Amino acid sequence: MEKVLEVKDLHVSFKTYGGEVKAVRGVSFDLHKGETLAIVGESGCGKSVTSQSIMGLIPEPPGKITGGQILFKQRDLTRLKEAELRKIRGADISMIFQDPMTALNPTIAIGEQIMEGILQHKSISRAEAKKKTIEMLNLVGIPSPQSRLKQYPHQFSGGMRQRIVIAMALVCEPDVLIADEPTTALDVTIQAQILELFKDIQNKTGVSIILITHDLGVVAQVADRIAVMYAGKVVEAGTRREIFYNPQHPYTKGLLNSVPRLDLDGAELVPIPGSPPDLFAPPVGCPFAARCKYAMEVCDRVYPSKTHMSNEHNVDCWLQDERAQNMLAMMGR
Numbered sequence: 001m002e003k004v005l006e007v008k009d010l011h012v013s014f015k016t017y018g019g020e021v022k023a024v025r026g027v028s029f030d031l032h033k034g035e036t037l038a039i040v041g042e043s044g045c046g047k048s049v050t051s052q053s054i055m056g057l058i059p060e061p062p063g064k065i066t067g068g069q070i071l072f073k074q075r076d077l078t079r080l081k082e083a084e085l086r087k088i089r090g091a092d093i094s095m096i097f098q099d100p101m102t103a104l105n106p107t108i109a110i111g112e113q114i115m116e117g118i119l120q121h122k123s124i125s126r127a128e129a130k131k132k133t134i135e136m137l138n139l140v141g142i143p144s145p146q147s148r149l150k151q152y153p154h155q156f157s158g159g160m161r162q163r164i165v166i167a168m169a170l171v172c173e174p175d176v177l178i179a180d181e182p183t184t185a186l187d188v189t190i191q192a193q194i195l196e197l198f199k200d201i202q203n204k205t206g207v208s209i210i211l212i213t214h215d216l217g218v219v220a221q222v223a224d225r226i227a228v229m230y231a232g233k234v235v236e237a238g239t240r241r242e243i244f245y246n247p248q249h250p251y252t253k254g255l256l257n258s259v260p261r262l263d264l265d266g267a268e269l270v271p272i273p274g275s276p277p278d279l280f281a282p283p284v285g286c287p288f289a290a291r292c293k294y295a296m297e298v299c300d301r302v303y304p305s306k307t308h309m310s311n312e313h314n315v316d317c318w319l320q321d322e323r324a325q326n327m328l329a330m331m332g333r
């Protein structure tokens with residue numbers, strides 16, 4: 001399948017008075033045309049920092065991309081100047097956030113806000129931009145869009161506002177849409193409708209989607225592939241089926257046990273005990289070791305390398321590595 005975006009060994013740090021926080025520590029993944037890749041993990045795992053890096057939105061200082069590449073249309077986004085990134089943002093790669101009100105200006109009518117986005121990136125007339133805006137509002141399911149162009153954000157419900165934000169993000173027909181916790185602020189019924197809308201839009205436009213979420217329930221509905229992040233690393237990645245039905249990393253299993261699942265009706269929910277490590281001084285070994293009931297001596301001392309379970313499924317865990325028992329002896333430790 002055609003690759004739209006490649007993230008290779010990305011490292012991102014933030015300088016603080018307390019030291020350097022290594023928020024993203026060697027993240028790699030590909031995004032294919034027309035697919036939805038979900039990046040899942042607890043807050044602070046580096047998933048949002050990864051998406052902000054793709055958008056060129058890491059504030060520098062205090063943040064800095066300290067290594068790796070983000071390849072998009074034969075260009076490395078980590079090396080582009082702000083002016084070049086601004087052209088890509090919104091036009092080729094768009095982003096939507098958790099709270100639609102942060103993306104919408106409360107003092108400007110929604111039609112004007114969407115048109116502004118088009119006119120900024122495309123050389124078309126206002127009449128054409130208006131036509132496109134109406135088409136987009138139609139696509140995202142806003143009823144009678146023509147008559148609502150002059151309305152302000154507060155005149156729409158939360159779910160409708162998120163639809164407007166999605167229309168804004170899609171109006172320039174981007175190749176990639178990054179959605180950072182897009183349904184977290186919405187109630188469950190509206191969440192389901194918005195996720196349905198993502199699938200529908202993807203079928204109609206072929207846009208590739210990166211969905212950032214802490215909620216595996218959201219992922220089950222829409223993701224083609226899933227990357228599980230922990231302490232700044234992708235610790236397991238695979239197709240939705242592999243992650244849900246054949247998870248290998250104890251953290252992925254912990255996440256699955258801690259969310260309600262329709263296919264396991266009545267199963268007890270078990271939270272993951274403990275908390276993620278301090279990213280000022282990340283552990284040299286497996287960052288999940290302190291919370292893992294399977295941890296071995298090697299886990300504390302050496303970070304596990306990637307084990308390929310199948311073409312699409314890989315995991316960073318010593319449990320799946322046949323060298324685990326002999327590793328410390330081999331290294332003379």
Ligand code: SF4
Pocket residue numbers: 249250251286287288289290292293294295296299304316317318319
């Ligand atoms: Fe647990 Fe060791 Fe696997 Fe880490 S590498 S998840 S500590 S078994």
